[in-house]
Each structure stands twice: as C-alpha cells, then as structure tokens.
Amino acid sequence: MNERMIYLFLAFLLVWAGAALYLWRLSSLRADLERRVRRLEGLGRPDAETDHRG
C-alpha cells in the first residue's frame, strides 16, 4: 500500500472510531439514566412501599 494511503485510511478510521465510541458511551449513559428514572418514579408512587415489600 502507498505510504500516503495509510494517512487517508487513518483519517477515515478516526472519524468512524470517534463517532462509534461516542455513540457507545451515549447508549450506556442513556440506559443508566432510564434505570434511574424508573427507580425514582417507582419511589414516588403512593403505593411504592407495597411494591418494595411485594
């Protein structure tokens, strides 16, 4: 492979890697936040005590 093509390949790889890593981080952050929302909404319900025991 032409040495200069390596730079082109690296540039494209960086764009993909950057976007993919960010998306992966966002999806794990979102899953964590959704869990917290469910927990907080569960605690806020009037029958939350029963739910926890049952």
Next chain:
Amino acid sequence: MEKGAALAAVALVLLALGVVLLLAPAERTMGEVQKIFYFHVGTAAAAFLAFTLVAAFSLAYLVRREGAHDAAAIACAEIGVLFCTLVLLTGPLWARPIWGRWWIWEPKLTTTLILWFLYIGYLLLRRAVQGHRGTVAAAVYGIVAFADVPVVYFANRWWRGEHPVVFAGGAESGIAPRMLFPLVLSIIALLALAGVLFAERFRTAILAQRIERLEHEMGDNEP
C-alpha cells in the same frame, strides 16, 4: 425511526467514502492523501454548525428559560467538541505527508486549537457549577465562546498562513468541479452523522433533567 435515521446516516457516510475513493480525482501534486480533505472539511462544517447552535440555544435559554434549549446547547457543545477533535486529528494526518510536519503554529491551526479549548472549558464549567446558576453561566459562556468561530473561518484571510484557503479566498483559492460533488456529499453525510449523535445526546440530556426534577420533588416531599 431512531434506528432508521442512524442507519441512513451510516449509509450516507459509506456512500460518501465510496464516491471519495472511486470517483473523486486525485490531486495533481498531493495525490490520494489530499482526499483527507473531504472528511476534514465535513467534520469542520459539523463542528462549526454545532458551536453556532450552542450560541443560538444558549441565547434562547436566557430569553425563555426552557430546559429543552439548555439540553440542546449541551448536546451541541459535546458534538462540536467531538467533531473539532476529529478536525484536529485529521488535519495533521494530511499535514505530515504534505508539509513534512504534524503541526505548525499558524493562524488557522492555532485558532482552531483555541476553539477546542474554549468548548472543553464549556463542558468543564457545566460539570463544575451545577443547578440554575451553572446553566445560566454556561449559556453566557456559550454565547461568548462563539466569537472564536468566525475568527477560525477567516483566520487565513486576515493573517498570512500556511493552511490552504478553499472557499472565497481570491484568485488562488477554489475547487475543481469534479471535486465539488464528493465534497458536498461528504459534508452532507457528516452533518447527518452529527445530527444522529445530537438526537441521542439531546435525549440523554432531557432524561438527566427529568431525574434532577424527580430528585428535587422527592426532596421537597420529605418530612
């Protein structure tokens, strides 16, 4: 819908790659490595747009105090930093084989690095100062930091520099007609990718606001 948009953006980026590799002509003196330009300009366009939107949403937040505007501002700031990082990484990959150096302290590169630091500062400010005070401070900062965006764009028109000027730079600037379509397609593809990332980040910011509200309400209800 979310998955469909993400897949469409990925398909568009792959299509742009195919067009760049197979249809775009190799530049006469630089050869194939010049094709980094298509991703470099596309990521720069996405970063510039994201930072412009940070200022717009920050201003909207200061006027209307709606949480959605704040969520959009933080989402745009993160996307902007991501794409500005890619600009700062793809640039040296072009510079090394062409200039023989990874980096030179010339106006465009230096002001872009300053831009990156400014928005890293924005993200750090958001982490450091929580609550309403932090949101207002970040909104003001987001508007002030935007001042560097036109400076980066015009840097090599205002001051002599090594960075090539492609658009509206006088007789020595311009782009070959056969390079225009791959460039426009690459810009559209990378903007679409940025849009998908923005939508995902915006949703997480809205969720974080909801958690803050729920925790606040629970704190108020405690005896």
